[in-house]
Amino acid sequence: MNLTVAEENYIKAIFHLQLDEGNVSTNQLAASLHTKPASVTDMLKKLTNKNLLNYEPYQGVRLSKDGKRQALIIVRKHRLWEYFLVDKLQFGWDEVHEVAEELEHVRSKKLVDKLDSFLGHPKFDPHGDPIPDSHGNMATIRQFNLIDIKPGSLVEVCSVGIQSAELLELLRHKNIGIGTVFQTVRKFDFDNSIEISLNNSRSINISQQLAQALFVKLI
Amino acid sequence: MNLTVAEENYIKAIFHLQLDEGNVSTNQLAASLHTKPASVTDMLKKLTNKNLLNYEPYQGVRLSKDGKRQALIIVRKHRLWEYFLVDKLQFGWDEVHEVAEELEHVRSKKLVDKLDSFLGHPKFDPHGDPIPDSHGNMATIRQFNLIDIKPGSLVEVCSVGIQSAELLELLRHKNIGIGTVFQTVRKFDFDNSIEISLNNSRSINISQQLAQALFVKLI
DNA sequence: TATATTATTTAGATTTGTCTAAAAATAATT
């Protein structure tokens, strides 16, 4: 099963969209891929013929078993390359996405597995997302949105939701990144902001928007 | 100037072919790119419009200054990736070409320059070919075809001509690789084969075909 | 030099992935 770059991008987009919602709609896909609904319909038919997804006209789409397998291969490649870029080439973790988007399409199973070894079989990428192993298995860490954490909890940042440049700029300024540990102190109902305490000392404020973009695990 | 993968492959092929010969012919290019002469003509027109080459119908083609600059960027990327694959990922130097062929098309100047640093600014790739620096300059080592070396010379293998799987299999069997040092002992006019002496001890025979594929420097 | 051979280009078709505009199906509203 050899996929084109365009096909891989559709598979990947469906994979990411169907995590939350049930069936993925044509419009959702068009928006996510910066293309038009008509183009999406065409491609969905093509991928359906290749048995990569279950698609009923007007009913949206889900990946088939085969499609999911392909998606995990692409996600694995993307996240391993991101890890490489940050860990070995000293890229900032907020500037690797675009490059990894290209590297993920290089097709050589041997390359990916050797890269994995070289990097020491990392389990999470620089954004905190789990990296599938060569069998397609990946850690399903119990991660929570910061907005849902009750005051007084000790947490560690493990991933960020939307990867916008603006978000990353703010995180950098507040000196918060993947792996940062802090305690939630209290919540303010007026604006849904949260006060946290870093290193048991300085208290800083997290806005509702920022809290919604941060995923943490309890420790 | 943003080139497609196909355009880059044409530019690269022309670059390699025009080193020896003067103008590169349509048929040569078609053979080298495993495509048909008619397709080549089409692409030559396209690249001419982009001012990447000087092309007169029926007269063959040469790269323009701009084309040469582009070619060196691609060659730089290809050879750096080959070096990475062999040096960091433990690929055999006879199995990296195909993968590098894909990696070379990833477009990010920052990526290439950071990779170059990470690798320690290597001057030659695993096949002994010089790696252009970020300004497009590369070492022009004085290398000779083994077939032209006079008996009694002490030489070091610095690159191989055609990178076929068959050639590499043979080299591996004879235990010859980039950096191998040996002395040419004598030539046999009957079949143009050459006797060489490895490590001042065991003498082995190099066929005309093999000698023509080996480039060495005098030491 | 005239003719045959080879190399190259042109003309027209094909595939992939995209688009716009219009039609059809589904969902939302009055």
Next chain:
DNA sequence: AATTATTTTTAGACAAATCTAAATAATATA
């Protein structure tokens, strides 16, 4: 339930890169 709005699909067109078959130019040969 009927109408309106939204979503999705169909139909037809387009650009990129390729192909085959035919025409033309250049080269080699008799």
